[in-house]
Amino acid sequence: MNTTDYILEQLQNLISIDSPSGFTHKAAQYVMEELTRLGYQPQQTAKGGVLCALGGKEGEGLLMSAHIDTLGAMVAEVKENGRLRLSPVGGMQANNGEAETCRIYTRGGKIYDGTLQLINPSVHVNEDYKTIQRTFDTTEVVIDEKTKSKAETKALGIENGDFVCFDPRFIRTASGYIKSRFLDDKLSVAILLGYAKSLREENLTPARPTYLHITVFEEVGHGGSASIPAGVTEMLCVDMGCVGDGLECDETMVSICVKDKNGPSNYEMTSRLIALAKEKGIPYAADVYPFYGSDADSALAAGHDLRHALIGAGVYVSHGYERTHLEGVQATYDLIRAYTL
Numbered sequence: 001m002n003t004t005d006y007i008l009e010q011l012q013n014l015i016s017i018d019s020p021s022g023f024t025h026k027a028a029q030y031v032m033e034e035l036t037r038l039g040y041q042p043q044q045t046a047k048g049g050v051l052c053a054l055g056g057k058e059g060e061g062l063l064m065s066a067h068i069d070t071l072g073a074m075v076a077e078v079k080e081n082g083r084l085r086l087s088p089v090g091g092m093q094a095n096n097g098e099a100e101t102c103r104i105y106t107r108g109g110k111i112y113d114g115t116l117q118l119i120n121p122s123v124h125v126n127e128d129y130k131t132i133q134r135t136f137d138t139t140e141v142v143i144d145e146k147t148k149s150k151a152e153t154k155a156l157g158i159e160n161g162d163f164v165c166f167d168p169r170f171i172r173t174a175s176g177y178i179k180s181r182f183l184d185d186k187l188s189v190a191i192l193l194g195y196a197k198s199l200r201e202e203n204l205t206p207a208r209p210t211y212l213h214i215t216v217f218e219e220v221g222h223g224g225s226a227s228i229p230a231g232v233t234e235m236l237c238v239d240m241g242c243v244g245d246g247l248e249c250d251e252t253m254v255s256i257c258v259k260d261k262n263g264p265s266n267y268e269m270t271s272r273l274i275a276l277a278k279e280k281g282i283p284y285a286a287d288v289y290p291f292y293g294s295d296a297d298s299a300l301a302a303g304h305d306l307r308h309a310l311i312g313a314g315v316y317v318s319h320g321y322e323r324t325h326l327e328g329v330q331a332t333y334d335l336i337r338a339y340t341l
Contacts, residue, residue: 010189012170014186019069021090051212055210078150086164094136143156166181179323185312188332218294235296236339242287253313253328254328262301312332
């Protein structure tokens with residue numbers, strides 16, 4: 001299997017595992033098992049992430065991070081009508097999840113299907129349908145079970161604090177586009193698994209000690225704040241590249257973030273990444289992300305003395321039904337190889 005096909009296989013496998021922040025154990029276990037299968041010795045961090053040494057020659061260490069946690073929700077209230085009021089996990093928005101199929105995971109091990117709907121959602125009944133602001137107070141999960149009361153829903157085992165996970169709806173088009181929820185950031189995790197696989201198959205050694213950190217709390221702001229290996233002086237965060245008005249990136253490129261909401265990326269690292277993209281003919285864009293934070297930001301906020309940069313395949317409609325392209329995946333993979341080998 002070539003690397004691109006492997007990355008897509010891993011992406012689809014990862015997408016199929018529900019993993020909002022705080023409910024990532026199955027996805028992390030999958031990554032642990034895959035890295036072990038590739039011949040590495042990954043370790044699980046106390047927070048539940050995956051840390052793995054990829055080897056490397058002598059020198060200052062490089063940590064490459066990506067996150068496997070996604071947006072989602074949690075049951076905030078079992079309502080008197082038997083339906084569920086949600087509290088968002090991460091940046092999940094009600095107007096983006098309306099009419100989306102979801103799964104409710106009980107702490108007793110049961111899984112129920114449901115749909116997030118506007119309260120009183122029929123346009124034939126509700127004359128205010130068009131004007132109601134979609135929030136988690138004006139929407140509710142309608143459970144696909146015969147329940148019409150709080151007592152009946154609780155009898156199913158559903159309680160406050162149960163996780164609610166939204167259907168990703170993964171599609172690969174004949175034209176090379178990939179559409180799915182949660183490409184942010186399972187796409188980057190799949191790309192880094194592809195990189196790890198290539199090191200083994202091609203008998204390659206990174207130019208310096210290199211580590212992977214697959215984090216599990218990025219969407220709530222503290223994923224990269226811990227577990228930095230000794231000797232690491234650079235952190236390359238691999239996360240979704242922004243696509244939108246005022247930015248140059250599209251889905252066929254690798255995006256190099258020169259500044260996010262917290263400030264500029266490291267000048268030397270971004271300059272090196274841009275120079276390598278030009279030298280290797282890798283399609284790229286250098287962009288400023290106005291409303292974006294990353295694991296690199298949380299590592300710096302925690303006090304780690306690191307140079308940092310952020311790259312990623314261009315992703316359209318971030319935190320929604322996202323879209324990227326195989327060419328952007330390839331460009332990101334190529335830039336990682338150019339920077340590390």
